Amino acid sequence: MKDIQVTTEFTPNPNSLKFNVNVPICTHGTVQFASKAEAGKSPLAAKLFEIEHVKEVMIGSDIVTVTRDEKVQSWSVLIPRVTETIREFLVCGKTSPKACEKCADATNPGSAIEKRIIEIMDEQIRPALARDGGDAVFCGFENGVVKLHLKGACSGCPSATMTLKMGIEAYLKEYIPEVKEVVRV
Numbered sequence: 622m623k624d625i626q627v628t629t630e631f632t633p634n635p636n637s638l639k640f641n642v643n644v645p646i647c648t649h650g651t652v653q654f655a656s657k658a659e660a661g662k663s664p665l666a667a668k669l670f671e672i673e674h675v676k677e678v679m680i681g682s683d684i685v686t687v688t689r690d691e692k693v694q695s696w697s698v699l700i701p702r703v704t705e706t707i708r709e710f711l712v713c714g715k716t717s718p719k720a721c722e723k724c725a726d727a728t729n730p731g732s733a734i735e736k737r738i739i740e741i742m743d744e745q746i747r748p749a750l751a752r753d754g755g756d757a758v759f760c761g762f763e764n765g766v767v768k769l770h771l772k773g774a775c776s777g778c779p780s781a782t783m784t785l786k787m788g789i790e791a792y793l794k795e796y797i798p799e800v801k802e803v804v805r806v
Contacts, residue, residue: 625711627704629696632686632754633780636676637773638696639754640685640703644711651681651756653772665710672702679756679773686754686773734799735762741796746789750775757789765801767793781805 626643652663655677660666666678669687677688687703689696739759750756755775760768769789775781790803 625708627707629700629704630754634688634754634775636691637686637688637754638700640687640707642683642685642707642711645683646685646711647680647682651679651758651772653776654678665707668706668710669703672699672706674699675703677776681751681756684751684754688776732762734797737797738762738767738793738800741793746792760806765799767800767803768806769803770806
């Protein structure tokens with residue numbers, strides 16, 4: 622296996638850090654693990670939860686976003702441990718996490734509007750969120766309301782409501798007049 626590089630990047634959420642990896646990790650999009658119990662789906666997430674003060678883990682195609690316990694004031698102890706855990710995991714060539722079962726199957730949207738929402742989310746919104754170590758997954762559209770599940774750095778970010786309303790909602794309303802509101806589920 623080629624040399625595995627892991628670099629860190631701060632996110633708008635001070636308690637979440639994005640670890641960029643130069644090799645593929647997960648082929649299923651992004652998968653969020655909000656607890657050690659949920660991490661059973663992913664050997665990498667389970668290993669990361671063994672590190673003290675790791676509160677949440679999101680694994681994407683080539684990123685891992687780790688959210689720390691709010692009591693920890695510095696990333697200085699966590700960064701080397703998380704980086705080494707990711708590197709060791711990838712050197713062993715372990716399997717990636719399973720797809721998220723929490724949200725709707727985006728490959729089978731129910732209507733033309735849902736297809737358009739998913740298309741805009743996948744092409745415009747999700748890549749922007751991924752740059753900040755987060756993600757938003759489409760969970761449904763009903764009576765003009767788009768339901769999204771926020772993951773990674775977005776899930777606990779102080780700016781999440783602003784991103785949701787002023788960013789995602791405004792963008793979707795501009796391109797899809799049927800969208801009246803975007804809510805977090």
